[in-house]
Amino acid sequence: MTELPLIGEAVAVAAEPRLAGAKIGVVTFPGTLDDRDASRAVRLAGGTPVELWHGDSDLGDVDAVILPGGFSYGDYLRAGAIARFAPLMSKIIDAANSDAKLPVLGICNGFQLLTESHLLPGSMIKNDHLKFICRDQVLRVENNSTYWTGDYAAGQEITVPLKNQDGQYIADEKTLDALEAEGRVVFRYVGFNPNGSRRDIAGISNAAGNVVGLMPHPEHAVEVGFGPESLDGIGGSDTEGLGLFTSVLNKIVGAN
């Protein structure tokens, strides 16, 4: 078991000096909850997290951006609807759509932000059972060629925490068919669909694969003793979320 302080400076599990130069911005909006966890995941993966504020007017020199989970603006109006018009979001949208293809990961509320921004198609509505749900969730990595999934094997199953209220992914049939045909369903729920999402979709990407959004929380499964394994005791699944963060770092330094 790797010894790491719970609070304080996290040290990369497998420190690779070449990854440390990669800077990943983590955006905080009013009501964001998981920005600290996302930053810690970046550090544990070997990269350098950079705190960004939604009101900032430029992205600095970050190589990628994470929109973390939480309840920006209290989910007022619609989840992510108000945060989507934050000054920094227009910079992120432009950079994600540019030739440079800035890698962007949206987790939970961040995924909702990406659909509200139209960087990803479809939308999220209230869970079909109307309750907030929190559980360890098995996902299948359906596409390992995106910027955020290159370190996984195609078809690999991972367990990460899931916690949401408005997690039911919906889109019209034509959009769903296109997503499937283009391999843009990146993660799918396995064994149990926790929110009624169409076709068990847990996460999707844009056409270029640099923008990925998913409802479950990989940043909560990056550390031995603090992931799903510590609850079920079965073993082996504590750090299965780390791959998203190592994937993008390897992509940035040219290894993936």
Add this chain to the structure above:
Amino acid sequence: MPRIVVDVMPKPEILDPQGKAIVGALPRLGFTSFSSVRQGKRFELTVDGEVTEDILAQAREAAETLLSNPVIEDVVNVEVVEA
């Protein structure tokens, strides 16, 4: 002060989980005549002064960009209500 009222509803093809929960509760109170409920949103935009065509156009644009998400919702009504 005049107000511009904007009504937003979930698209007909989208299952409305909240409406479904409400229709389930109605019979428990003895209201047995309602077979379906859909829940929408009403916005009231107050205008200082007269509502010009330009201001009404702005309200329509705001309704389509911020007040509703066209993927899941329709703007079903935009109208001026005099106070």
